[in-house]
Amino acid sequence: QVQLVQSGAEVKKPGASMKVSCKASGYTFTGYYIHWVRQAPGQGLEWMGWINPNSGGTNYAQKFQGRVSVTRDTSIITAYLELSGLRSDDTAVYYCARSSSRGYCSGGSCFPDYWGQGTLVTVSS
């Protein structure tokens, strides 16, 4: 069965960087884009970016340009989200999600059908 398993919770100081991993299993890793979405405490869902695990191509939300990097290691079927220059308002649960490839959609422009369990990153001095 398809699973996305994320790394554990982190506590970071302001100005530091975070790196969250998302290990895939149960499907062909290179066949589906991985997106990253975050959710601040009590808030809604905010899209951050995606990676094409096959080519390594990426696309990021304008809001995070210059601070975010999404990478992958196909040898260990894992995607990564890095965010630098952390601020208190980066405190959130970070989710990876697989962009499905059902029928009429493909690539990054498809709905997420599987999500990781989420990783809480707390930014505090």
Add this chain to the structure above:
Amino acid sequence: DIVMTQSPDSLAVSLGERATINCKSSQSVLYNSNNKNYLAWFQQKPGQPPKLLIYWASTRESGVPDRFSGGGSGTDFTLTISSLQAEDVAVYYCQQYYSSSWTFGQGTKVEIK
């Protein structure tokens, strides 16, 4: 970016009654070439990731109870829970995937009256 706006922000419905959530996109998410609306609905319970309920605006995901239904086209969409059950208490989000830069509605909290 495509802005998604849901209404209402919260909704209290009696058990067994109908709940309807609206979602409006700032531009059409209907692809003319295939006549598909690139709109999904999710349910999120505390401490859990979002769960896919509906895609293509009206296609129910496998295993989702048939009391959940989606409708609409272009820029205006609805999620209906025909007979609210206790386990349906959650926050519901609409999402567009017309653009690979996903955007979500702000969420609608559904509670029992």
